[in-house]
Amino acid sequence: MDGGQVQRLAAQCAEALPGTVLEHPFGPEWDVHKVRGKVFMLVTEVTGKPMVILKCAPDEAAALREQYAEITPGYHMNKKHWITLHGGDAIDHGLVEELVTDSYRLVVAGLPKARQPVDPRSYARRAGAGR
Structure with a gap:
C-alpha cells in the first residue's frame, strides 16, 4: 500500500x-x-512523503x-508515545485500521468518563481492533 493509500484509508477510519x-x-x-478536543491522528506530507502520525502505547510502539520498517518514531511528537506510519509493502488495510482505532481508543481512555463517546475497553473489541 503506498503512502497516499495509507493516508486515505486512515482518514476514512478516523472519520467513522x-x-x-x-x-x-x-x-x-x-x-x-481529534476526539473531544484531543489529537489522536495527524496526516501530512510536509517532508515530501505521505505520513500518518498516531498515538501508541510505548511498548507497542x-x-x-x-x-x-514503515513505522518510525512520531514525527515532531513524543517518540515514546507516537508513531509515524509510511506506505510500504508490509502495510495492509487491517494494520492501518487497527493502528487508527488503537490511537483513538488510547486518547478516549484518557478523557473523563463523562466526555468519552464510547467505552474504550469494549470499543476496541467491537471494532475488531486490538491484538
Missing part, C-alpha cells in the same frame, strides 16, 4: 469513529483528527518500529 472532528490548526498541509 464516534465523536471525531477534522481540524487544520497548523495550516492546510496538516489534517488533525517499540515493537511495531522493530517489526516494520
Whole structure:
C-alpha cells in the first residue's frame, strides 16, 4: 500500500469513529483528527512523503518500529508515545485500521468518563481492533 493509500484509508477510519472532528490548526498541509478536543491522528506530507502520525502505547510502539520498517518514531511528537506510519509493502488495510482505532481508543481512555463517546475497553473489541 503506498503512502497516499495509507493516508486515505486512515482518514476514512478516523472519520467513522464516534465523536471525531477534522481540524487544520497548523495550516492546510496538516489534517488533525481529534476526539473531544484531543489529537489522536495527524496526516501530512510536509517532508515530501505521505505520513500518518498516531498515538501508541510505548511498548507497542517499540515493537511495531522493530517489526516494520514503515513505522518510525512520531514525527515532531513524543517518540515514546507516537508513531509515524509510511506506505510500504508490509502495510495492509487491517494494520492501518487497527493502528487508527488503537490511537483513538488510547486518547478516549484518557478523557473523563463523562466526555468519552464510547467505552474504550469494549470499543476496541467491537471494532475488531486490538491484538
